[in-house]
Amino acid sequence: MEAFARLHRTLEAERDDARIAAIGAYVRDAPPDDAALAVSLLKGQRPRRILPAAVMRDAAMRAAGIARWLFDACKTQVGDVAETVALVVPSASRTTLHGLAWWSERIASLATVDAGAAATRLVEDWDSLSTDARIVYAKLVSGTYRSPVSPALVDRALAPNFSVPVDPRPPFADASLRVDAVLVYAEPAAPKGFALGAFTFALWDERGGARTLTPIARIDDVAEHERSALEAIVRRTTVERFGPVRRVTPTLVCELAFEAVEASGRRKSGWRLRAPRVVRVRDDASVDDAATLADLGKYAR
Amino acid sequence: MAVNLIELSPAGLYCPPGRFHIDPWRPVACAVITHAHADHARAGSERYLACDDAAQVLRVRLPGAAIDTLPYGAPMLRDGVRVSLHPAGHVLGAAQVRIEYRGEVWVASGDYKRDADPTCAPFEPLRAHAFVTESTFGLPIFRWRAPAEVVDDIAGWWRANAAAGRTSMLFCYAFGKAQRIAAMLARARALNVGPLAAHGAMSALNDAYRASGVDLPPIVHATALAAADVPRALVLAPPSAAGSPWMRRFGDFASGFASGWMQTRAGRRRRGIERGFALSDHVDWPGLLATIADTGASRVLVTHGESSAVVRWLREHGHDAAALATEFAAEGEPEAMPTAGAA
Numbered sequence A: 001m002e003a004f005a006r007l008h009r010t011l012e013a014e015r016d017d018a019r020i021a022a023i024g025a026y027v028r029d030a031p032p033d034d035a036a037l038a039v040s041l042l043k044g045q046r047p048r049r050i051l052p053a054a055v056m057r058d059a060a061m062r063a064a065g066i067a068r069w070l071f072d073a074c075k076t077q078v079g080d081v082a083e084t085v086a087l088v089v090p091s092a093s094r095t096t097l098h099g100l101a102w103w104s105e106r107i108a109s110l111a112t113v114d115a116g117a118a119a120t121r122l123v124e125d126w127d128s129l130s131t132d133a134r135i136v137y138a139k140l141v142s143g144t145y146r147s148p149v150s151p152a153l154v155d156r157a158l159a160p161n162f163s164v165p166v167d168p169r170p171p172f173a174d175a176s177l178r179v180d181a182v183l184v185y186a187e188p189a190a191p192k193g194f195a196l197g198a199f200t201f202a203l204w205d206e207r208g209g210a211r212t213l214t215p216i217a218r219i220d221d222v223a224e225h226e227r228s229a230l231e232a233i234v235r236r237t238t239v240e241r242f243g244p245v246r247r248v249t250p251t252l253v254c255e256l257a258f259e260a261v262e263a264s265g266r267r268k269s270g271w272r273l274r275a276p277r278v279v280r281v282r283d284d285a286s287v288d289d290a291a292t293l294a295d296l297g298k299y300a301r
Numbered sequence B: 001m002a003v004n005l006i007e008l009s010p011a012g013l014y015c016p017p018g019r020f021h022i023d024p025w026r027p028v029a030c031a032v033i034t035h036a037h038a039d040h041a042r043a044g045s046e047r048y049l050a051c052d053d054a055a056q057v058l059r060v061r062l063p064g065a066a067i068d069t070l071p072y073g074a075p076m077l078r079d080g081v082r083v084s085l086h087p088a089g090h091v092l093g094a095a096q097v098r099i100e101y102r103g104e105v106w107v108a109s110g111d112y113k114r115d116a117d118p119t120c121a122p123f124e125p126l127r128a129h130a131f132v133t134e135s136t137f138g139l140p141i142f143r144w145r146a147p148a149e150v151v152d153d154i155a156g157w158w159r160a161n162a163a164a165g166r167t168s169m170l171f172c173y174a175f176g177k178a179q180r181i182a183a184m185l186a187r188a189r190a191l192n193v194g195p196l197a198a199h200g201a202m203s204a205l206n207d208a209y210r211a212s213g214v215d216l217p218p219i220v221h222a223t224a225l226a227a228a229d230v231p232r233a234l235v236l237a238p239p240s241a242a243g244s245p246w247m248r249r250f251g252d253f254a255s256g257f258a259s260g261w262m263q264t265r266a267g268r269r270r271r272g273i274e275r276g277f278a279l280s281d282h283v284d285w286p287g288l289l290a291t292i293a294d295t296g297a298s299r300v301l302v303t304h305g306e307s308s309a310v311v312r313w314l315r316e317h318g319h320d321a322a323a324l325a326t327e328f329a330a331e332g333e334p335e336a337m338p339t340a341g342a343a
């Protein structure tokens, strides 16, 4: 969340070359699910409103120990409720390392609790976020997040990250590495578009004792035949939407090909795939058959 | 309560029993000056009294004026009134004015801050029956981050600009902020990025700081930078230099502005500057409330900026508070702000 907040602040302030570099760096370094969500937000997808601004304002007034007139005086100076909320609440006493995707799920769950519990959660969450991160958080809660850049600029920034280098000819293609992974997220190709553009896949993560699915790659290089199968399964199994990003019930296994795997301390999975693509849908495999992060590690040099 | 030790007169804040003004905005017989910012130290008075740490800068600002000085804490007696100056932590030589008369103590803060600043003595909390406080940033949206963190941000910005071959043009007030940033960059060991330079308007002030014993790193005259050094340089420039022909020599530079007003997006937008760094020489909201509590004052008089919000908050919290309609610059310092398109 802090990384995305810093990116947002940079995009508000800097000129295009610095913006493009900042988006590229974020997408390269962020876990795939954070990157997927960030790209869709920056491309102009508007999050839905989770709580009325008044609930957030009242919670902020209580946390800051200020009356309504003083909040309003602050808002007059700031010009924006979310930013006012972020600024008046006392500085955080804790920090967290959770990313944008984790926070967006947590924010979405605010809609499922009553107003009193939501207010308590807001104050608790603010206490672990920087001012810039609180601004993004508050704008996601109130559905007022707006991208500071044009979709075209985001596309320019992503081009070097996601363009696949000239495909090796068949004798070399067989040399690429393969892994079976589970589809967990999907998002549209273009802002407000209906066709799905990118898909996020996960592997089993057994590091913590439990067996959970951790995203490993966000892929937009999908052949037409596989794409229609993916789109069909996404339509049937979407369980939650965050803006354009759909979270699906993990049911579909795909075989991914990639050129190499590199250790990445900044990603939750600990790995980054180079030039990943979807080779085929594994109708024959169940989710339990998908690979683990440990399997992937064997491919690392 | 006994007599008012400070009240508002047409020429400014006035001490009736001591027959002197504090930071008057019109010429008077005896002016006690809290600090050398232009809206507090105005020319034309017959005699001035200021802290000895402020003397060098004050002589730059008020050439030819008759200036008496006192060290911090040393009392001066005048018509039975005991006057002393105490560190305000705002800029070099900035003082709170403590006035004691027949057992009653009033303190006028001048401008002050509670955060660390290697270029001036730290704020000294004083006890008083009545406290006259500034309120430039008297709203709860103003809570400063640790200054060292903000300076790290400035250093990171400088490093990125240098890597991109672009001069870092950092606008900031010529007196106080520029020297504080220079000293803090040196302490953060950030000066290996490239040369630190300053607009000519700052040279005399930098010299006055050094003459006062403040340790400043080497600062190059911006016009004397070697062509090869220009893209790696960080140039400190007064806001009034924005858009001037002087800027052209730096080509495609990156612009930043260091001021408490950079705390809000609206403040950053208004200045038309690429990067804002919220670094202030004024007290923030928590610092203001803590300072008022520290004084133990039963009466609080509020000057500058957000006085109405501060007065209302204090009254709602049981204080005897009132605003004083001073003519100090509400925006902190009176210098022109850079405008959109200036860079």
Ligand SMILES: [Zn+2]
Residues within 6 Å of the ligand: B035, B037, B040, B090, B111, B332, B333
């Ligand atoms: Zn001042």
Ligand SMILES: [Zn+2]
Residues within 6 Å of the ligand: B037, B039, B040, B110, B111, B134, B304, B328, B329, B332
């Ligand atoms: Zn002032």
